[in-house]
Amino acid sequence: MMISRRTALAAGLGTFAAGTLPGLAFAAAPTDRRLLFVIQRGAADGLAIAAPTGDPAFAAARGALADEAPTGAKLDGMFTLHPALTGAAGLFAAREAHVAHAVATAYRDRSHFDGQNMLEGGGTRPYGRDDGWLNRLLTLLPASERDALAIAPAVPLALRGALPVGTYAPSRLPQADGDLIARLSALYAKDELLHPLWDSAIKTQELAGDIGGNNGRNGAELGTLAASLMAPADGARVMMVETGGWDTHSGQRGRLAAQLRGLDQLVGAVKTGLGTEWANTLVIVATEFGRTVAVNGTGGTDHGTGSAALLFGGALAAGGKVSADWPGLGAGALLDGRDLKPTRSLEAVIADAVAHHYGIDPARAKKALYPEVLA
């Protein structure tokens, strides 16, 4: 599917407002740089994405979920990539991937709503800001690089703010995602009318809404779409896509593998779709918080704190490396006795990556993106 920004406009499928404010001077010179922010809604499990297989406490702390971790690609003496992330392993070997581990935003509670609000808004308390760090980033960029777009029906908070941004939503009615369907199955379980109706509806429904569905091809489709909107010279330069389905309270092994296959194919499709522009592209993958170290009674994990963020791109500062001030998983090392203790600010990881990508002074980037958290 090739959809240029112009065809999206002509078809009237989305709103696209190019951000050009006249009369402002910028130090940075125009470049071909592109930025893609992939938000993982639902708290992705960093301990599964990049497993600390070298931590002596890991196998015991993770129980059954630790079993298959060693079969993935070894990143260094400590970390092993999830076995489903085969494409990402290739990128890591080519120094086009970076893992920042034991990171968290300033948020320390465990509500998705509040956590995502802080990840996107970049403030110090939930609902403390009504603009997002991506929009504030736009103010640092030359006018020619401010075309920003979200593949979403409405502008997500991270992109909301003073500068105009666009949204693009594929015209096809999105099917309800698999995670929502599973949750409704639970909600209808005791309902004599809805339970059989819903069971029958699910049987006839081909799940194709979330990135994990369709053996990862849904992720590839989303990545191809994103790349097609970013690749043209006059395409979007700053872009955001949303992924859901990371809230793996039960049956994590299979569900998370499907999610990560989707993410892997998403990133792979972005690289393929951008071609030579990949060298000028930064992809940031981040989630609102991590998951518990211990496995719960239903083969899943519950809301935690520290997680991992992934960076991809052709010009990373530290491609092929895992950065972590590893707190350990041993007794006494966990936050509240249950979560991976965050030792680095996710906001700082993002601000540093963006500063390097655009050649902006890191202090200036931190002040603009996260004036409260990193001031």
Added chain:
Amino acid sequence: MAIQYLAANRFGLGRRWDDPAIDDPGAWLTRQLAAYDPAPAAIAGLAGRAAIAAAYIDYREERQAMRQEAAAMTDEEKAMDPELRRLSRSEIRRHYVEAARARLSHAVATPTPFPERLTYFWANHFAVSADKQTVIGFVGNYENQAIRPHIMGKFADLLIAAVRHPAMLLYLDQAQSFGPASPVAARRQRRQGKKDLGLNENLAREILELHTLGVRTGYTQTDVTSFAKALTGLTVAGLGRGAGQRLMPADASPGETLFVGPLHEPGAQTILGKRYDQPGARQAEAVLRDLAVHPATATHIATKLARHFAGDTPPPALVERLAADFRKTGGDLPSLYRTLIASPEAWQAAPALFKSPWDWTVSMMRGLKLPPLGERQNIPALFTQLGQPVWRPGSPAGYDDRVATWAGSAALMQRVELASRIAGRIGDRADARTLAPLLLADALDADTREAIARADSPGQGLAMLFASPAFLRR
């Protein structure tokens, strides 16, 4: 007993985000009967009958011209025909779409949702369906001008207004009916040698079967034929087909209901054992007024109203109480509504009823401060997808009013998908955790509350709220 929830959802269209809590449900509903506005601003600006009729006449003339040209057309030109026809239909459709849009905005905004639900109930009872080209443009006007002004009066006046509206006359073929012994029939036989009876019984039969007495209540085929004869003369200026059109007065405005004397079957008619010898239009009106207060009509209406508010198998005590009220007051509708409000049977949580797609969508929109649908949203297409095409039940019986009509598996998936899309548009700009206790009030159960709280994003929480068992029901 979840009386606040039932007041807002069973009797209303769901709580609006800015509505105060309902402290006294009975008083809240009763107040709406007095506060009811039969001509709300949202529908006041819609096109009148003359403009709607003009759109149809244009369409008919274009089609006629096309047919005449068709003989000289190449195959290629003939292939374009459907497209041209679509264009000429678009003006008719515009009236339909605008009326549906106005109906939706009024539903979302109205401070009197109970009378609004009663409007839908009566429009469905006296159903017309946007299946015929002649009717499509008029269906909105029908609800707004025949139903709305009469739902707070006598049943007889509502019946007469519904029967006399051009949408009904065209939908049930009355506009082309004429008496077999009428002056028109005699002239046709004389001039053209035609001996067609000219009588169409469709409207008469449906009035007896659907609108008043109810099926199998003792009327005979002879009653139907006699009633059909009494109804002759009623037609629509400029739009009907058949013999009557040339007899229209020169100043008749197309789209208006007329009584054309020469179409009317002369003489007295005997219906249900009673002789009607009134002249002209007064004959049918006298029959309608008798049918409207017939005991079988009282039971029929009481049963349908009870089913709508108390479930598929309405309690006999409720039906009888409503029927007795109807008989006592001669079909005074507000009295009927007050009796309904005061009936404990309508306030039982079980059996729960299932919101129609329209009621469900409206209740989502009322609950959200932000507009959940795009400005370019095709309203008719949305409700067709959800399984309830606006004003198009496909039958004069209207939509069947039972749980199973709306609770289907594909329909449920459609609702979840729409809820999911709306949740995607609203995202974190509404908080389902605070909305749920507001919209579901005393029917918010622990499972739903927990499911929303555990949602993986604000959007998912919103979708869970709208797809929750209590929100789907009423």
